[in-house]
Structures are given as C-alpha cells and as structure tokens.
Amino acid sequence: MDWLSVLPALVALAVAFYLWSRTSRPKNFPPGPQVVPFVGNILSLGRTPHLTIARWKAQYGDVLSVYDGRKPMVILSDFHTVKKVFADEAVTGRDDQSSIVIDASTQKDYGLVFSQGELWKVHRRFALSTLRDLGMGKNWMEDAIVYEVEEICRFLKQTNQKPTNPKVQLTNSISNVICALIFGRRFSLTDPKFSRLTSLIVESLEGFGWDSAAQAFPILLWFPNPVRRRILKARANIRTMTAFFQEQVDDHAGVDKQEGVQDYLFAYQAEKEKQEGTNQSKKSLFDDPQLLASLSDLFGAGTETTSTTTLWAFIFMVENPEVMRKVQEEIDGAVGRDKVLRNSDRALLPYTEAVILEVQRCASLVPLGIPHRTNQDITVDGYTLPRGTLVIANLFSIHNDPRYWKNPEQFDPMRFLDADRKLIRPDGFAPFSIGKRACLGEALAKMELFLFIANLLRCFTLKVPPGHIVSRENYATSIVLSPTPFELIFVPRT
Structure with missing residues (x-):
C-alpha cells in the first residue's frame, strides 16, 4: 500500500x-x-x-x-x-468568541456586559455605586425623566390624532435620560444625528442574532453573503457609536466640574485618577477603552430595553382596551389626569404598576x-x-411556566395583586435576569417604565388606525423581542 x-x-x-x-x-x-x-x-x-x-x-x-x-x-x-x-x-463568565466583538475597537472583553473576571467585578461595583450616587430614585433623576415624558407627550399631541409610529421619538426620549446620567446633557428629539445613533442600537442587536452562524461557519466571513453583511454592519455600527461617545468624552473634558459627582464621566475620571495615584506600578483597570465600552453598554441597554418595553405596553393596551380603561380610571381617581405623575405616586396606583409588571412578563423582552x-x-x-x-x-x-402562572398565555395584571389589591412579586418573574450579573440599572428602569407608561396613558387613549393590525404575534427576534413597526392614533384625554 x-x-x-x-x-x-x-x-x-x-x-x-x-x-x-x-x-x-x-x-x-x-x-x-x-x-x-x-x-x-x-x-x-x-x-x-x-x-x-x-x-x-x-x-x-x-x-x-x-x-x-x-x-x-x-x-x-x-x-x-x-x-x-x-x-x-x-x-459569571461571558462568551468571548463573538464574531462582532473582536478587538478593542469593538470593545472585546471591555465594558459592563461582556467583561469578566476582575475587570467585571471592579466595574460592576463602580457602576452600581456611581448610579446610586448620581441619584437613581432621587429628585434630579426623576426631574430629568419627567422632562422627557412631557416632551414626548407634547410631540404626540402635535400629531393631531394622525396615525403615528412612536418608536423614534420614544427611543430618543428614553436615550436622553441615559445621556443626562452619563454625559450631563440631552439632545433634541428631532436631532438627526442623535436619531441615527439610537437606530444603530437596534441594528447592532439584530446583528448579534447572526453571530452564531458566523461562529459556526467562519468561512461565511470570507465572501459576500447575508451573514457577512450583517456582521460587518454590526461591527461598523459599534465603531460609529464608539466614535460618538469619544466625541462626548472630548467635549466633556472642557466642562467645569462642580462639587460632588455630577455625571458618570466625572465619576469615572475621578476614579481613574485615584487608581493611578494609588497603584502606580500596576496597570489601571480604568482606561479609555473600558470607559467607551461602559458608556456604550449603559447607553444601549438603558435605551433599548425601556423603549421596547414601552412599545410592548402600547400593544397590550390596544389588545386589551378594558385594561387601559382601568389604568386610566385608577389614575383619574387616585391622582387626577391633569397632574404629571411622579415616582411617589406609584404607591397610589397598584393596578397600573401591576399592568407594567404583566407587560414585562408577557413581552419577555430578552x-x-x-x-x-x-x-x-x-x-x-x-x-x-x-x-x-x-x-x-x-x-x-x-x-410562561404554568407552575408559576395560571393561564400564562393570557394578559392578566391581577396575578400581581393580592386580595387586598396590594402588589405581590410571585416566583417565576425575572425581567431583569437573576443573580450576580442581573441588570445593574434595574432601579432606574423601573422608575422610567412607570413614569413613561403611566403618564402616556394618563394623557392619551390609544387606538389602532382603521385597516391596521397591531398584534403581540408580530415581532422580530434577536437578543431582544422587538415589535414590528406599527402606527397608533394617540387621542388626547381632555
């Protein structure tokens, strides 16, 4: 042979x-x-x-x-x-084989979401303490959210009951809350550059849906095809967003810092100087790539999850108009429709709060x-x-587990209320995940969801335009479940 x-x-x-x-x-x-x-x-x-x-x-x-x-x-x-x-x-580790997150320019192993080991531990602690110090649940943060709520309500009133897709302006409003937190500033809801930036978040998340195919078949990245096109687009989007954050960091460098922590950038710079002063012989974990990646994670996660949950709330309201009516009746009776709802009003509106929880359960966003x-x-x-x-x-x-939820396919806010109409949190509810890597912005997200959804229902009755179909069955799948674009009529409650 x-x-x-x-x-x-x-x-x-x-x-x-x-x-x-x-x-x-x-x-x-x-x-x-x-x-x-x-x-x-x-x-x-x-x-x-x-x-x-x-x-x-x-x-x-x-x-x-x-x-x-x-x-x-x-x-x-x-x-x-x-x-x-x-x-x-x-x-607590993360998958480090992504075809999208490949190097420092696309934030490999950096940030708050994809980092792991000591880098993740240090920056999760820093982010949690900084977000708490910046006022999660406190007056100035609430004021920033309420301002954005009033802006989106003003925009929707100007639609004059014409069919409107609320996604862009809603996403921009919620992004502005994160911008106030990390940059100390906001952007116009109609700013085309800002609108483009928020749209890149959605495009990038869609790209991650193709990541498995690219990892399983690396050869797909060698020649033109849909997988390669989406992976390269997601990489380009991340680089564009990183360039925007770098621009904000550069502009921020010329801002005078007042006494105390004013935003995430100031807090990060202060911690970086502290680390460099005390550990001169050791490479600091607070460097520029980590900052840019952290800003990207805060901006992306803080924008997409809250805005998309609010869009799901709109869908469940038009599918269940009797639930929307009960929310409005509770608001009218407990607070009044002419008063902007604040975080302190949550205790007065248990049914409204239960509706938001049921939206999160039924949407199962991630x-x-x-x-x-x-x-x-x-x-x-x-x-x-x-x-x-x-x-x-x-x-x-x-x-959707019947061991925890009776008739889980039904939209039923009453499952979150006891016999005395007090809020309960049953087992089997984890919209922000669980454990050591659960969402670190949970407190902020809860406040945003209440202030946006409750105030929008206080101001408007939602209707489906004649001839249109808005359904929970129509959505796109990636890391998140996103409703396919839809239009609604926002009827002012006068």
Missing part, C-alpha cells in the same frame, strides 16, 4: 473525527436534541429560538443542552434552578438572557457542566 497516497484521506478523517467529537455530549452532560456534526443545533433553532427551545424543554426537561455549532450550551428553564446557579461565582460561561466544572441537578460551558436562563419559558 502506498501510504503517501492515503495520508491526505487519513488526515481528513482525523480532522473530521476531532470536529465531530467537539459536538458530542460529554459524560453526564444534560440531554438534548440530536447534534449534527460541525453544525450543532443551529439549523434546528430556526428564526424563533425561544419557541423551539420551549418545545425541547417539554421533551428533555428543565435542564437541557444544545450546541451552537461546536459550542456546548446548557439551558435552564426552572426559576429556582436559575436563581441558584446564577448566584454562583463560577457561572427571552434567553445574556449567556453566562462557567469558569470551572460545576454540577447542576446532577449533571456535570465542564469549564467553558455556556449557561442560558430560559426566561421566556419561566415567564
């Missing part, structure tokens, strides 16, 4: 066996659907992965595994299991959360998860 002639075939066979072994479940790994060599389960997940995984959960249970190409992922679908696992320090990664071998419900395994909280299934 001429061994040289068969050597290429043997090498190819060895490579194929190695790649196949990478998509074979290790010993004592959770069960799941059949894995296709090299591809994993990507093709089976389809365009609505959260719905596919919900079906797999019924077949394989609350702890199941799938493969994102050759990358193992374990999906947890029980609230208490997620709560226990995500409280473990060993499950259906599969942000993947965590194990930093060491761990055991979950008797299964062994090796170091480097991605772990996902199936928030969509949790929010």
